[in-house]
Amino acid sequence: MLDGNIVNYSLQAERRIDLEIGVSYGSDIEVVKRELLAVTREDERVLKDKDVTVGIMTFADSSINFVVRPWVRTADFWPVRFALMEAIKKRFDETGIEIPFPQMDVHVQKLPKE
Template sequence: MEQIMAWVGENQDLILSYVIKFIVALLILLVGKMVANSVAKLLGKGMSRRGVDGAVISFLSAIVKSVIFIAAVLMALSQVGVQTTSFIAILGAAGLAIGLSLQGSLANMASGVLIILFRPFRAGEYVEAGGVSGTVQEVNIFQTILKTPDNKVVFVPNAQVTGQPITNYSRESTRRVDLLIGVSYDADLHKTKEVLESVLQAESRLLKEPAWNVQVHALNNSSVDFIVRPWVNSADYWAVYWDLMREIKIALDKNDIGIPYPQMDVHLFKQASQD
């Protein structure tokens, strides 16, 4: 114990300098973290004022925050005497090894950059991406966050998003409602078309241009199929779809136009026995 105290007494200046360096390094880390958060927040506010998409804001803010904090860590290490040049070289070698083992994560990061650059969707749009349908909440470094209509939050890897077709249901202001209505072979086709068109005429949310289309589409095994294709504003799509299906069924019933069940005619032949 005496030896330890003696060593401390002999090296007070050295110990004090290391303590000061350690405290300064901690302060650099704390200040660096605060600066990273503040800069990311200011950047987000600035881009919001300019009307930049929310997904882009979250992505760029995360990158800026990470870069500033990494710089603070390197400054703190330099303060306590760690040679950052050799440390960077070690990090580079370790990064290569880690990169090879984390190819999926790097692919997600690269895909996130592509999503931000080409912007196939924006925050608030309803899309089908990566096999999931939902409203875009956020695009971060590794994942795209979607909220499904039943209020589930799904985290889809960015590589999965860019690796499959993306359907954006909100990008265009109008959509076509596609209905397939099957009626009986006994039905009067001219009357059926008039009934279907009368239902469309009564629906005020349909657009005048482009005009709707009602035509005989196919002669199936048990029904004659009509296509009913009106155009609506994208926001009205599902409400109009459901209302038209209900009103068409009611109108067909009122006019005694049947919607047949799938059926099959079976013909039996009796073969005379041979003596």
């Protein structure tokens, strides 16, 4: 049963962007956090009067997943989201932070003949 209020965030003046970014388990956590914050600060459309949240969301199978949550004007939501994703990938390439892809090791064992 639903008895709570439904909020249409697209009608609000400001919205929070929620990005989840996976990095290799070999990555330096402090460097990743620093670079993610730097990318958000470099986009003038990110609201400067609100804090950007950056932290570890999950330890996944192939990556440490960070959450990045900047605030923007609602009209800028999609353009900033797309721009931040591209800027993060470029920054990670420049700084050597690896964005892993799912992997699986398969071991083949030969059974003895009967």
